Amino acid sequence: MGNATITAWCAAGESGDAAAAAVCLAPEVELISPLTAQFRFHGPAAVTDVLASAFEVISDIRFHTQVGEGDTWALFYRGRVKAEELEEAQLLRLNKDGLIREITFFGRPLPALTEVMAGIGPRLLRRQRQPILARIVGLATGPLTAMAKSGEKRILPRADPARKRDTQR
Template sequence: MTLAPSPTDTTTTAWRAAGEVGDLDAAIACLAEDVEVISPLTAAFTFRGRAQVREMLAAAFEIFSDVRFHTELGDEVARALVLTGRVGRESFEEAQLLRFDAEGQITEVTLFGRPLPALTQVMTDIGPRLVRGQGRPGLARVIGAATAPLAFFTRVGEKRLVPLADPNRRR
């Protein structure tokens, strides 16, 4: 006997498929009206409600490529999904902690990402898109100019300095 998938299973499957192909409408359909997304980039604010999350996901889907989910753990209340992808030239890995309501809709997404050069590249690429979408092109230029050096230095540090601390490196 085969059991029918639960609402959480159905939502999780749809969320993963939407993320891999960048289908904004399909992703939004998985979310509760009062969804909250907690970013790995800032503790200053969260994205609340479908409208704000739509803007954030639209920007993310513009900058991410090669997204592939590879791990899923959890139950009907919460699931952890892990994926890989690319942002510009940087490969990244992201973990998503999803929380669900009784109908299987996503009420909260907490994002975690690595490595640091990929996170700073996300900050450089997504920040200006978000504020441009809010009708603030001047602030978009300021954010882009302020975050680009951070992305550059973390990328260079990862390639040139961090390998010097490798415990397996010959001295």
């Protein structure tokens, strides 16, 4: 049943369908976020809220690699968040019934991750009926997103090992 769950999970992600993804979740599911170590999401309802918020922010999801067997799978996809390209890895662990009991997300590059955080956080908090905290999180993530984008476009290209250096100085 593991392969059927993985196939259904990928199809749900590519279509942005949180309800279809929820069918793949075990009652004891736990989601480990790449964005914070402060807490985890427990149970299908909480994880589905995260997925619904994510699917509002991340578009054009296309899984390109699956590695695994039995109860442990690693999935990789490319997508977009606003103008940023995103690549995410997902470590999935299945229970004895073949349903997802643990999800760990890993993402890159940093500008895309900060866009994801700025988009998902407020949406998720509004779903949890915390509009004031949603506003605060939205405002707090703005400078981080701006710094990540600026560094990626203006500073990091100067550190490219393939860039020609002026050796006369």
